[in-house]
Amino acid sequence: MGKRYLVTGGAGFIGSNFIIYLLTKYENCIVINLDKLTYAGCLENLAAIKDSPRYQFYKGDIADKELVGKILAGGIDVIVNFAAESHVDRSIHDPGIFVKTNVLGTQVLLDGALKFGIKKFVQISTDEVYGSLGASGYFREDMPLCPNSPYSASKAAADLLVHAYRHTFGLNVNITRCSNNYGPYQFPEKLIPLMITNALEDLPLPVYGDGLNVRDWLHVKDHCAAIDCVIENGRPGEVYNIGGNNEKTNLEIVKTILRILGKNENLIKFVKDRPGHDRRYAIDAGKIMKELGWMPEYSFEQGIQSTIEWYIKNEAWWKRIKSGEYKEYYQKMYNDL
Ligand code: NAD
Numbered sequence: 001m002g003k004r005y006l007v008t009g010g011a012g013f014i015g016s017n018f019i020i021y022l023l024t025k026y027e028n029c030i031v032i033n034l035d036k037l038t039y040a041g042c043l044e045n046l047a048a049i050k051d052s053p054r055y056q057f058y059k060g061d062i063a064d065k066e067l068v069g070k071i072l073a074g075g076i077d078v079i080v081n082f083a084a085e086s087h088v089d090r091s092i093h094d095p096g097i098f099v100k101t102n103v104l105g106t107q108v109l110l111d112g113a114l115k116f117g118i119k120k121f122v123q124i125s126t127d128e129v130y131g132s133l134g135a136s137g138y139f140r141e142d143m144p145l146c147p148n149s150p151y152s153a154s155k156a157a158a159d160l161l162v163h164a165y166r167h168t169f170g171l172n173v174n175i176t177r178c179s180n181n182y183g184p185y186q187f188p189e190k191l192i193p194l195m196i197t198n199a200l201e202d203l204p205l206p207v208y209g210d211g212l213n214v215r216d217w218l219h220v221k222d223h224c225a226a227i228d229c230v231i232e233n234g235r236p237g238e239v240y241n242i243g244g245n246n247e248k249t250n251l252e253i254v255k256t257i258l259r260i261l262g263k264n265e266n267l268i269k270f271v272k273d274r275p276g277h278d279r280r281y282a283i284d285a286g287k288i289m290k291e292l293g294w295m296p297e298y299s300f301e302q303g304i305q306s307t308i309e310w311y312i313k314n315e316a317w318w319k320r321i322k323s324g325e326y327k328e329y330y331q332k333m334y335n336d337l
Contacts, residue, residue: 001028002026002027002028002029002030003026003029003030003077003078004029004030004032004075004076004077004078005022005029005030005031005032005076005077005078005079005080006032006034006071006072006076006078006079006080007019007022007031007032007033007034007080007082008033008034008035008062008079008080008081008082008083008109009034009035009041009062009081009082009083009084010031010033010034010035010046010057010082011033011035011037011041011042011043011045011046011057012035012040012041012042012045012082012083012086012187013040013045013181013183013185013186013187013190013220014082014124014181014220014223014224015033015035015082015083016042016045016046016185017045017183017184017185017220017221017223017224018080018082018224018227019031019033019046019049019055020046020048020049021221021224021225021228022228023049023052023054023055025228028054029054030054030055030056031054031055031056032055032056032057032058032071032074032076033046033055033056033057033058034058034060034062034067034068034071034083035057035058035059035060035083036059036060036061036062036083036101037059038085039325039326039329040086040087040187042185042187042317042321043057044317045185058071061101061105062081062083062101062105062106062108062109063100063101063104063105063108064108065108065111065112068108068109068112069112069115069116072112072113072115072116072118073116076116076118077118077119077120078118078119078120078121078122078231079109079112079113079118079120079121079122080122080124080227080231081106081109081121081122081123081124082124083101083105084101084102084105084124084155085097085098085101085102085151085154086151087151087187087189087190088128088149088151088152088274089189089274089333090151090189090329091149091150091151091154092149092150092274092275092276095150095154098150098151098154099150099154099157101154102151102154102155102157102158103154103157103158103161106123106158106161106162107158107161109121110161110162110165110171113165113171114165114169114171118171118172119172120172120173120174120231121162121165121171121172121173121174122173122174122175122176122227122230122231122234123158123159123162123173123174123175123176124176124178124227125155125156125158125159125175125176125177125178126152126155126177126178127139127177127178127179127180127216127241127243127281127283128147128148128149128151128152128155128278128281129145129146129147129152129155129156129159129177130143130145130146130147130177130281131145131146131147131148131152131278132148132278132279132280132281133279133280133281133282134279134280135280137282138282138283138284139177139241139281139282139283139284140241140284140287141177141238141239141240141241141287145159145160148276148278149276149278159175159177159239162175163175163237166236166237167237172236172237173236173237174230174231174234174236174237174238174239174240175238175239175240176226176227176230176239176240176241176242177239177240177241177242177283178218178223178226178241178242178243178283179215179216179217179218179242179243179244179246179281179282179283180215180216180217180218180281181217181218181219181220181223182217182218182219182220182303182304182307183219183220183221183303183307183310184220184307184310184314185317186220187321188318188321188322188326189326189329189330191215191250191253192217192253192257192304192307193311193318194206195253195254195257196257196261196307196308196311197311197318197322198267199257199258199261199263199267200261200311200312200315202263202267203267204267204268204269204337205254205258205267205268205269206269206271206333206334206337207250207251207254207268207269207270207271208250208270208271208272208273208274208277209270209272209273209274209277210251210270211249211250211251211254211268211270212249212250212251213249213250213277213278213279213280214247214248214249214279214280214281214282215247215248215250215253215281216243216244216245216246216247216281216282216283217244217246217248217253217300217303218242218243218244218246218296218298219244219296219297219298219303219307221297221298222244222296222297222298223242225294225297226240226242226288226294227242229288229292229293229294230288230292233291233292234292235291240287240288240291240292241283241284241285241287241288242283242285242288242294243282243283243284243285244285244296244298244300245283245285245296246300247280247282248300251268253304254268255268256304257304257308260304260305260308261308269337271334271337
């Protein structure tokens with residue numbers, strides 16, 4: 001018999017990629033997806049597997065203790081917690097919901113994990129909990145947490161709770177801290193899909209500040225494989241950084257997208273910087289590579305090319321999203337464009 005996974009936030013970008021990854025890789029596994037279907041959740045991402053007898057969906061909140069208890073009582077081996085409010089810009093405008101979902105929601109899941117004797121709890125965290133780097137150096141797992149945005153502060157708070165449930169109650173936990181992801185099904189508010197879809201529509205490409213903020217990019221499928229390695233072989237209580245050694249400035253990303261699409265750079269429009277915008281993130285992923293043998297497979301050129309092709313082929317998916325609630329958000333964010 002394969003493992004029974006509870007994947008939270010499985011209708012989001014990384015969660016949906018991860019569910020498809022699991023169901024494809026493990027013939028006998030069962031996946032239960034608990035997702036609140038916020039603006040970022042999209043069941044269409046899971047169209048390919050929605051009728052599988054090995055997949056089950058619950059619409060609900062990870063902070064709903066009763067529902068979480070009911071699901072866990074049905075028998076779960078591993079909880080993988082992706083569910084989160086995930087967008088830094090939104091956390092600047094409305095921090096409260098970030099604390100509710102990212103902190104209190106995680107605590108409800110941890111309590112459930114303890115009560116129902118769950119064998120493994122994996123918290124999907126982010127490199128943003130480490131704060132910002134100068135021109136040199138890399139985030140390592142033993143660095144102090146120094147989050148700067150309400151989003152990263154809520155993720156860091158969740159990490160500390162996960163650590164405490166290990167230390168105090170002996171829960172078998174892992175925390176993964178990954179760099180920026182890109183790939184299919186990413187919501188168009190994030191840098192890469194925003195730039196691809198705007199370029200496809202010949203709309204201005206809004207670049208914050210001087211465009212020289214640096215992020216370390218990883219293809220979502222490489223992230224999924226890394227999480228799977230941690231579930232299978234991660235040492236109890238350990239934190240694993242995940243990254244592709246792929247540092248790029250935002251401007252480099254935007255110019256690469258325009259070059260591949262054959263569009264003019266005069267679409268780039270510099271806009272007022274995000275408040276408190278972290279300058280540079282870069283991950284040292286040596287620990288997961290050495291200990292668990294994980295290596296990324298996608299080169300950035302290969303990954304960005306196939307991602308752009310995906311957005312071209314799946315125009316109906318992003319056009320529907322961009323015409324809904326998102327339109328109002330976009331107008332509020334970029335009203336000077
Ligand atoms: P996303 O915003 O695309 O998806 C989040 C999902 O969580 C959505 O389906 C949403 O409906 C669901 N959700 C939100 N609140 C919920 C709640 N209270 N209960 C149940 N479901 C809820 O996010 P993503 O980019 O896929 O990120 C997933 C996780 O990975 C997050 O925890 C994020 O912090 C982390 N992460 C993301 C990146 C990245 O580059 N996207 C990098 C590192 C880590």
